[in-house]
Amino acid sequence: MVVKNICCLGAGYVGGPTCSVIALKCPEIKVTVVDKSKERIAQWNSDKLPIYEPGLDEVVKACRGKNLFFSDDCNAAILEADLIFISVNTPTKTFGNGKGRAPDLKFVEGAARMIADIAQSNKIVVEKSTVPVNAAESIMKILKANQRPGVSYQILSNPEFLAEGTAINDLLNADRVLIGGEESPAGEAAIEELCQIYEHWIPRKKILTTNTWSSELSKLAANAMLAQRISSINSLSAVCEATGADITEVARAVGLDSRIGPKFLQADLFQLTGFGGSCFQKDILNLVYICECLNLPQQAAYWQSVIDMNEHQKHRFTAKVIESLFNTVSGKKIGILGFAFKKNTGDTRESAAIYVAKTLLDEGATISIYDPKVEDAQIYEDLKYVGVSSERIASHVSLFRDAYTATKECHAIVICTEWDEFITLDYEQIYDQMMKPAHIFDGRKILDHNNLLRIGFHVETIGSRLAQPFKNRRYSTNVQTL
Numbered sequence: 001m002v003v004k005n006i007c008c009l010g011a012g013y014v015g016g017p018t019c020s021v022i023a024l025k026c027p028e029i030k031v032t033v034v035d036k037s038k039e040r041i042a043q044w045n046s047d048k049l050p051i052y053e054p055g056l057d058e059v060v061k062a063c064r065g066k067n068l069f070f071s072d073d074c075n076a077a078i079l080e081a082d083l084i085f086i087s088v089n090t091p092t093k094t095f096g097n098g099k100g101r102a103p104d105l106k107f108v109e110g111a112a113r114m115i116a117d118i119a120q121s122n123k124i125v126v127e128k129s130t131v132p133v134n135a136a137e138s139i140m141k142i143l144k145a146n147q148r149p150g151v152s153y154q155i156l157s158n159p160e161f162l163a164e165g166t167a168i169n170d171l172l173n174a175d176r177v178l179i180g181g182e183e184s185p186a187g188e189a190a191i192e193e194l195c196q197i198y199e200h201w202i203p204r205k206k207i208l209t210t211n212t213w214s215s216e217l218s219k220l221a222a223n224a225m226l227a228q229r230i231s232s233i234n235s236l237s238a239v240c241e242a243t244g245a246d247i248t249e250v251a252r253a254v255g256l257d258s259r260i261g262p263k264f265l266q267a268d269l270f271q272l273t274g275f276g277g278s279c280f281q282k283d284i285l286n287l288v289y290i291c292e293c294l295n296l297p298q299q300a301a302y303w304q305s306v307i308d309m310n311e312h313q314k315h316r317f318t319a320k321v322i323e324s325l326f327n328t329v330s331g332k333k334i335g336i337l338g339f340a341f342k343k344n345t346g347d348t349r350e351s352a353a354i355y356v357a358k359t360l361l362d363e364g365a366t367i368s369i370y371d372p373k374v375e376d377a378q379i380y381e382d383l384k385y386v387g388v389s390s391e392r393i394a395s396h397v398s399l400f401r402d403a404y405t406a407t408k409e410c411h412a413i414v415i416c417t418e419w420d421e422f423i424t425l426d427y428e429q430i431y432d433q434m435m436k437p438a439h440i441f442d443g444r445k446i447l448d449h450n451n452l453l454r455i456g457f458h459v460e461t462i463g464s465r466l467a468q469p470f471k472n473r474r475y476s477t478n479v480q481t482l
């Protein structure tokens, strides 16, 4: 079989960009991305795509209507597809057995049942969603139990490694593409079909083929090890504060060892507010749950500690904000710059900013929020989801369209996302319109602290001790010495 038609179930952060790039690089293949959400599909077909991702608009515009289609007609797309990506969400379970740890596989199961109900010809089904080890086997059981005569299936695992904010570049220049499949002639043939699609732009030596379970576990392992690096550096940040070492210098020194490397230790990427995003936490919890189910308690505890350190870091950061504001934020106005979990995305899933905002609101603060890409409705929804009442939101939360108005008359600013535009703001102007003493908490270590101190700000960060405002600045008479 030569793949001519691809269908992708799930038009989210993975399905949309991945299939757009496949359509761009494989003009002879028809790619149809479907979603059960009509609203999401309408957005994919509009000028304003449902997700913000640098470079995505250009790719979609180049292919949409030619060999790339977004549709809510799942049946038609499944019927004509030779190869189907399952790219649906796999959130952590919020109920029942495994609550708070196991992934909720209802969407994956739903996708498999949909394929089984509709398919009338042979299909290669590709697990793109991040799933527990052995999920492919469960998908196969569902497909086989509902198989029409003459229809056969092959299941492949092809986890996605893109990061939000750099998705298009990650897809075009992937470090590796991982494909796991059944160790049989039919399995190998299916692997080869998928290899040929990626070979349109990825060199063969970067396409790694394994058995299905290795592929499934490698995805969880990669995310767990990336998150572990962040928790490690964050744990050392506390040691720095207690000793006078500086985490930026420590990270640089450690990262220069080629065996360790600088990535995910880089000073300008620190999320001192703790890591966020839809996947790290859920995938590590998934790994913890797998270890527990396999009766491997020490291994479960080891990976759980990565999450625990992240929770501790979030708490440490907000505690520092409150402590520095003379142990009370009640009645104070605090500007939060950045609400997305990282720059270059409008995604707020598990964003540390949500935790910061909720804690400050619980402590009685009024907050002003500005993020260049997050929609207002999303911010309200996130705050409600963590238990902030509508009345509290109405009376204590304001959203703004720029950083200058958001920080006006604030007692403090908290940088939660490392958006480039925050680096080049006119902090003199911002300082002038803030309450004094004016505090700034740089949760991303992106700002020029010496410049801020010169202006008169009290600057707080994590992982190093900072001297407070220079005495010879022009506002020195207004600045209280703490």
Ligand SMILES: NC(=O)C1=CN([C@@H]2O[C@H](COP(=O)(O)OP(=O)(O)OC[C@H]3O[C@@H](n4cnc5c(N)ncnc54)[C@H](O)[C@@H]3O)[C@@H](O)[C@H]2O)C=CC1
Pocket: 009, 010, 011, 012, 013, 014, 015, 034, 035, 036, 037, 040, 074, 087, 088, 089, 090, 107, 108, 110, 111, 114, 128, 129, 130, 131, 160, 161, 162, 163, 164, 278, 279
């Ligand atoms: N967001 C990311 O950067 C990455 C995510 N992943 C994994 O990829 C998977 C998808 O993640 P996202 O794209 O972020 O999720 P998402 O929530 O943005 O998108 C999933 C979409 O699937 C749709 N859906 C659910 N069941 C469906 C069905 N039966 N038929 C058609 N559509 C259906 C939902 O309506 C939703 O629009 C998850 O397993 C995630 O862990 C992997 C790598 C990166």
Ligand SMILES: O=C(O)[C@H]1O[C@H](OP(=O)(O)OP(=O)(O)OC[C@H]2O[C@@H](n3ccc(=O)[nH]c3=O)[C@H](O)[C@@H]2O)[C@H](O)[C@@H](O)[C@@H]1O
Pocket: 130, 160, 161, 162, 163, 164, 165, 223, 226, 230, 263, 264, 265, 266, 269, 270, 271, 272, 274, 275, 276, 277, 278, 279, 280, 341, 342
């Ligand atoms: O499975 C997934 O969903 C994806 O999860 C992460 O991608 P993503 O969550 O989009 O973004 P990252 O760049 O990894 O950032 C995650 C969090 O860690 C934080 N981070 C990242 C890097 C760093 O050095 N320090 C740091 O605190 C970020 O600010 C963010 O809050 C992985 O990087 C991807 O390879 C993977 O495919």
